[in-house]
Amino acid sequence: xxxxxxxxxxxxxxxxxxxxxVMESALLNLQPDSVDPETINEIFRAAHSIKGGSGTFGFNDxxxxxxxxxxxxxxxxxGVRNITSETVDLFLRSVDCIRRMIQQHDAxxxxxxxxxxxxKASFEAMLAGGSSAPAEETAEDDKSVSEESSTPAxxxxxxxxxxxxxxxxxxxxxxxxxxxxxxxxxxxxxxxxSALPLISAIxxxxxxxxxxxxxxxxxxxxxxxxVFEWVVDESDLKITPLALDGGSTEQGExxxxxxxxxxxxxxxxxxxxxxxxxxxxxxxxxxxxxxxPAESATATEQTxxxxxxxAKPAVAKPAAAASKTEKAKTEVxxxxxxxxxxxxxxxxxxxxxxxxxxxxxxxxxxxxxxLPKLLEGIEQLSQNTRELQESVMRIRMLPISFTFSRFPRLxxxxxxxxxKKIELKLSGEQTELDKTVMEKIGDxxxxxxxxxxxxxxxxxEDRIKAGKPETGTITLNAFxxxxxxxxxxxxxxxxxxxxxxxxxxKQNGLVSEGDMLxxxxxxxxxxxxxxxxxxxxxxxxxxxxxxxxxxxxxxELNGSVEVExxxxxxxxFTIRLPLTLAILDxxxxxxxxxxxxxxxxxxxxxxxxxxxxxHRVVGGCDLLRLRxxxxxxxxxxxxxxxxxxxxxxxxxxxxxVEGDNMKVAILIDDLEAQQQVVIKSLExxxxxxxxxxxxxxxxxxxxxxxLDIAGLIKLAGVQRYEYKSVSGGDDxxx
Amino acid sequence: MAKIxxxxxxxxxRQMVSFTLKGAGHEVVEAxxxxxxxxxxKGTQVDLVLSDVNMPVMDGLTLVKELRAxxxxxxxxxxxxxxxxxxxxxxxxxQAGATGWLVKPFNPDQLLATIKxxxx
Numbered sequence: 080x081x082x083x084x085x086x087x088x089x090x091x092x093x094x095x096x097x098x099x100x101v102m103e104s105a106l107l108n109l110q111p112d113s114v115d116p117e118t119i120n121e122i123f124r125a126a127h128s129i130k131g132g133s134g135t136f137g138f139n140d141x142x143x144x145x146x147x148x149x150x151x152x153x154x155x156x157x158g159v160r161n162i163t164s165e166t167v168d169l170f171l172r173s174v175d176c177i178r179r180m181i182q183q184h185d186a187x188x189x190x191x192x193x194x195x196x197x198x199k200a201s202f203e204a205m206l207a208g209g210s211s212a213p214a215e216e217t218a219e220d221d222k223s224v225s226e227e228s229s230t231p232a233x234x235x236x237x238x239x240x241x242x243x244x245x246x247x248x249x250x251x252x253x254x255x256x257x258x259x260x261x262x263x264x265x266x267x268x269x270x271x272x273s274a275l276p277l278i279s280a281i282x283x284x285x286x287x288x289x290x291x292x293x294x295x296x297x298x299x300x301x302x303x304x305x306v307f308e309w310v311v312d313e314s315d316l317k318i319t320p321l322a323l324d325g326g327s328t329e330q331g332e333x334x335x336x337x338x339x340x341x342x343x344x345x346x347x348x349x350x351x352x353x354x355x356x357x358x359x360x361x362x363x364x365x366x367x368x369x370x371x372p373a374e375s376a377t378a379t380e381q382t383x384x385x386x387x388x389x390a391k392p393a394v395a396k397p398a399a400a401a402s403k404t405e406k407a408k409t410e411v412x413x414x415x416x417x418x419x420x421x422x423x424x425x426x427x428x429x430x431x432x433x434x435x436x437x438x439x440x441x442x443x444x445x446x447x448x449x450l451p452k453l454l455e456g457i458e459q460l461s462q463n464t465r466e467l468q469e470s471v472m473r474i475r476m477l478p479i480s481f482t483f484s485r486f487p488r489l490x491x492x493x494x495x496x497x498x499k500k501i502e503l504k505l506s507g508e509q510t511e512l513d514k515t516v517m518e519k520i521g522d523x524x525x526x527x528x529x530x531x532x533x534x535x536x537x538x539x540e541d542r543i544k545a546g547k548p549e550t551g552t553i554t555l556n557a558f559x560x561x562x563x564x565x566x567x568x569x570x571x572x573x574x575x576x577x578x579x580x581x582x583x584x585k586q587n588g589l590v591s592e593g594d595m596l597x598x599x600x601x602x603x604x605x606x607x608x609x610x611x612x613x614x615x616x617x618x619x620x621x622x623x624x625x626x627x628x629x630x631x632x633x634x635e636l637n638g639s640v641e642v643e644x645x646x647x648x649x650x651x652f653t654i655r656l657p658l659t660l661a662i663l664d665x666x667x668x669x670x671x672x673x674x675x676x677x678x679x680x681x682x683x684x685x686x687x688x689x690x691x692x693x694h695r696v697v698g699g700c701d702l703l704r705l706r707x708x709x710x711x712x713x714x715x716x717x718x719x720x721x722x723x724x725x726x727x728x729x730x731x732x733x734x735x736v737e738g739d740n741m742k743v744a745i746l747i748d749d750l751e752a753q754q755q756v757v758i759k760s761l762e763x764x765x766x767x768x769x770x771x772x773x774x775x776x777x778x779x780x781x782x783x784x785x786l787d788i789a790g791l792i793k794l795a796g797v798q799r800y801e802y803k804s805v806s807g808g809d810d811x812x813x
Numbered sequence: 814m815a816k817i818x819x820x821x822x823x824x825x826x827r828q829m830v831s832f833t834l835k836g837a838g839h840e841v842v843e844a845x846x847x848x849x850x851x852x853x854x855k856g857t858q859v860d861l862v863l864s865d866v867n868m869p870v871m872d873g874l875t876l877v878k879e880l881r882a883x884x885x886x887x888x889x890x891x892x893x894x895x896x897x898x899x900x901x902x903x904x905x906x907x908q909a910g911a912t913g914w915l916v917k918p919f920n921p922d923q924l925l926a927t928i929k930x931x932x933x
Binding site for chain 1: 822823824825826828829832833836865867868869881887888889890891894896903904907910911912913914917918919920921930931
């Protein structure tokens with residue numbers, strides 16, 4: 080019977096990724112000084128399952144690598160070996176390594192991970208340094224017939240078998256064994272009942288019998304051994320060639336050893352893994368010629384050049400990238416939805432159907448008297464629609480823990496490389512947001528966390544000097560707030576150094592000498608392009624990618640990011656994001672006979688009468704003097720080349736919006752309703768249009784364009800607004 | 814044919830075992846850990862149990878002990894699927910009351926050959 084094992088591969092891969100995640104988080108939670116046995120067990124089980132599966136499905140490179148990992152884990156589990164932070168690191172690196180191997184198998188690429196050999200060598204060295212690893216059994220079918228004693232004249236075996244009394248209690252049955260022997264050749268059985276006790280003393284579940292069997296069959300002894308394999312240790316078993324019936328064998332003793340020829344009691348792990356590979360590749364046609372342990376010198380040279388410290392980020396990077404593409408690949412095709420969400424949907428559809436049939440009946444026979452009923456029905460319909468919409472949206476929502484889960488490892492690795500002590504706390508991990516938003520927020524979050532690690536938390540020495548506990552804390556917090564998701568990155572580090580930020584900003588010409596800025600405005604400078612206060616650009620966060628990119632990415636999601644900071648006590652970065660990219664809270668605005676939509680989140684305020692606040696600039700952009708700032712004015716009518724009602728600027732209305740890190744005031748004719756709109760991509764259905772981020776269909780069936788603030792600013796060619804003597808006053812409406 | 818209970822916390826192994834056994838005409842009941850297996854074994858009498866050793870909630874050895882304590886499973890063959898072929902592990906299995914073992918990794922043919930031994 081041949082079964083194509085490849086049909087189980089996908090399940091195995093997914094299971095292995097899960098197992099690796101379990102291992103990783105358990106390893107990160109491990110306190111070397113007080114090891115919880117259950118945690119070790121959990122890690123061991125995950126490794127064990129991966130090893131078992133990979134052996135079964137023919138991924139021998141994974142199997143042999145995981146085997147050494149598992150052996151070391153087993154020693155730790157058995158209390159033979161202590162766990163140190165070095166071992167934890169080694170395990171973490173091996174988790175990455177196994178993950179990459181499995182990803183390569185998953186992608187159907189040839190496996191070639193030089194680091195695996197290096198790591199394996201470290202494990203083997205570690206194992207050799209301690210107690211020896213238990214011998215591993217090679218595959219079953221690796222039968223050597225060399226163990227046979229000299230071929231007897233009369234082909235066959237004589238077997239004396241006296242099982243222990245309790246043999247039946249383990250589910251073993253001599254009768255089954257004899258049948259199995261019979262399948263090898265002709266069998267004569269003689270029972271020995273001499274041990275039977277008196278009937279009064281008999282235990283009906285015990286086996287008092289012994290047998291002498293003569294098997295006429297030209298089979299190796301190993302075949303006979305195999306029949307008794309499970310009971311040999313508890314039985315009196317003598318197997319002798321028939322020809323030498325009763326005489327002493329050449330081996331001197333009848334063989335009673337329980338060891339099957341497949342066992343190799345060797346302590347030499349390299350030999351046993353070679354044995355494994357050799358045996359397995361015979362057994363399963365694995366297509367990995369380069370997964371042999373046979374080492375090429377170049378591979379080790381390549382890895383030897385990397386020092387452990389710099390090797391880590393270097394290897395973590397591709398792994399992360401790989402896992403992202405991996406995730407993207409699997410997640411595009413499917414999404415797991417909790418059954419409760421599906422049940423909700425079915426309920427709502429049921430309600431909708433009831434409403435529809437009610438309205439249908441009304442329509443068949445409509446009189447003016449039934450108007451109240453109709454209105455009631457329409458009200459019900461809108462409620463059904465709203466609930467259904469929410470439920471459908473919820474299907475794509477996942478808990479943010481999917482994104483948070485990568486951070487424990489990141490913080491662990493980075494804090495080691497930087498010599499800082501950091502505890503990461505996660506809260507609100509079950510807060511849900513749309514999958515598409517989640518995919519896009521990962522990178523900005525990583526950047527912010529790295530930034531807190533690098534610039535926020537001080538070295539243990541500095542912290543002690545400042546009278547703080549030497550271990551810093553970074554907290555990732557998520558919660559829902561008025562239809563948005565809020566994610567906070569909180570650190571108890573040094574906080575932002577306002578003096579230095581200001582100095583830097585003046586150097587870069589962002590602020591002029593005489594400018595007076597509020598604290599919030601100073602803090603906000605760190606989001607401006609080309610701004611970095613790191614004295615030396617460390618490779619952690621100063622990669623030429625600054626906070627400005629973080630803010631731009633978040634703005635692209637229609638979100639915002641702000642920072643609050645208290646010097647010496649820490650900083651809080653707050654990200655606000657819409658829960659979904661499919662729906663937008665919009666403010667309808669009118670210019671002439673065109674309706675446009677502004678994202679509600681971007682609107683700061685609107686101003687009806689602004690005579691006396693205008694500053695006409697010849698040959699440039701008009702400015703609105705708003706309290707202590709000057710805000711450039713964008714005239715939609717002139718940009719889009721449409722007729723507006725307002726013949727003069729004073730007749731219009733100004734909406735102050737924020738986008739691309741600056742405020743602008745948009746001149747319109749009128750504000751209309753606020754409503755949720757479903758975003759349709761203009762790019763996919765038509766082409767990219769500057770100043771417009773998408774389109775939607777309004778209730779009356781007309782198409783309306785959704786404005787993109789950053790795009791409008793570019794279109795209008797607005798000069799970046801410079802701070803002008805500002806005195807106090809906080810203009811940052813939350 | 815026979816009704817077989819396959820216990821393994823690894824879904825891919827369980828699928829492989831189950832698929833192989835069904836292909837040979839057996840009826841298969843699956844469980845992901847010892848506790849589940851025990852509940853299923855109490856719910857329906859099976860002719861053979863194939864169980865992994867390392868599992869969450871209840872491991873394989875405990876499962877064997879628990880099963881053997883049930884009158885209806887006193888003599889039922891129970892095979893352990895194990896990668897560990899060291900003597901003491903086998904002993905522990907035997908002492909718990911396991912009938913025998915099948916060493917991982919195994920292929921479908923080896924699995925079928927082994928269960929033939931106990932379902933003879």
